[in-house]
Amino acid sequence: DTEVTQTPKHLVMGMTNKKSLKCEQHMGHRAMYWYKQKAKKPPELMFVYSYEKLSINESVPSRFSPECPNSSLLNLHLHALQPEDSALYLCASSQDNGAQQSYGYTFGSGTRLTVV
Amino acid sequence: QKEVEQNSGPLSVPEGAIASLNCTYSDRGSQSFFWYRQYSGKSPELIMFIYSNGDKEDGRFTAQLNKASQYVSLLIRDSQPSDSATYLCAPRTFTGGGNKLTFGTGTQLKVEL
Numbered sequence: 001d002t003e004v005t006q007t008p009k010h011l012v013m014g015m016t017n018k019k020s021l022k023c024e025q026h027m028g029h030r031a032m033y034w035y036k037q038k039a040k041k042p043p044e045l046m047f048v049y050s051y052e053k054l055s056i057n058e059s060v061p062s063r064f065s066p067e068c069p070n071s072s073l074l075n076l077h078l079h080a081l082q083p084e085d086s087a088l089y090l091c092a093s094s095q096d097n098g099a100q101q102s103y104g105y106t107f108g109s110g111t112r113l114t115v116v
Numbered sequence: 117q118k119e120v121e122q123n124s125g126p127l128s129v130p131e132g133a134i135a136s137l138n139c140t141y142s143d144r145g146s147q148s149f150f151w152y153r154q155y156s157g158k159s160p161e162l163i164m165f166i167y168s169n170g171d172k173e174d175g176r177f178t179a180q181l182n183k184a185s186q187y188v189s190l191l192i193r194d195s196q197p198s199d200s201a202t203y204l205c206a207p208r209t210f211t212g213g214g215n216k217l218t219f220g221t222g223t224q225l226k227v228e229l
Contacts, residue, residue: 042204042219055213090159104150105217107159
């Protein structure tokens with residue numbers, strides 16, 4: 001299995017809703033990432049989990065809450081989002097989060113989120 | 117100054133030609149450099165990486181790295197219409213919290229018949 005699976009593929013939510021995005025990988029990767037990508041822009045890093053612990057938070061608003069229940073699973077809990085949070089949310093994983101230089105990220109297909 | 121700069125394009129090349137994509141980065145702590153391809157509406161797909169100065173070849177793709185000039189490039193030989201996509205340069209930096217990829221704005225490549 002060489003895939004990162006994200007669900008749902010599409011999500012429409014109201015500003016008062018609570019929803020969660022799910023990401024799963026079975027490649028034995030020990031680092032997992034959340035990126036946000038707006039139209040015509042590059043992916044922007046939100047969070048990094050290394051060995052199931054949050055290691056990087058790129059000053060993301062608290063209405064986004066990540067969770068890593070185990071080494072294969074990564075969630076992003078959403079609450080009280082704004083319309084400007086509408087974007088493609090990408091999950092990625094890599095073999096290691098250490099200093100080894102050759103580990104690239106494998107991306108999931110993303111969740112396209114619309115906040116109304 | 118942006119951390120990672122790329123020409124946004126579009127870069128148009130005829131089928132069979134060589135496409136040259138360039139990237140400059142500001143963080144001298146960047147250790148390795150990744151090139152991703154992203155088709156419209158899809159997620160990024162890893163093409164190749166490089167971490168030593170010089171050239172690295174993989175099939176039709178050649179990555180070039182010059183750390184002194186903080187410059188990375190990607191050459192695509194024998195360009196095909198299926199190569200039409202946005203190409204993202206991503207330096208990898210190791211921080212105290214771990215490593216992260218920071219993406220450039222991407223170059224849109226159009227390969228014309």
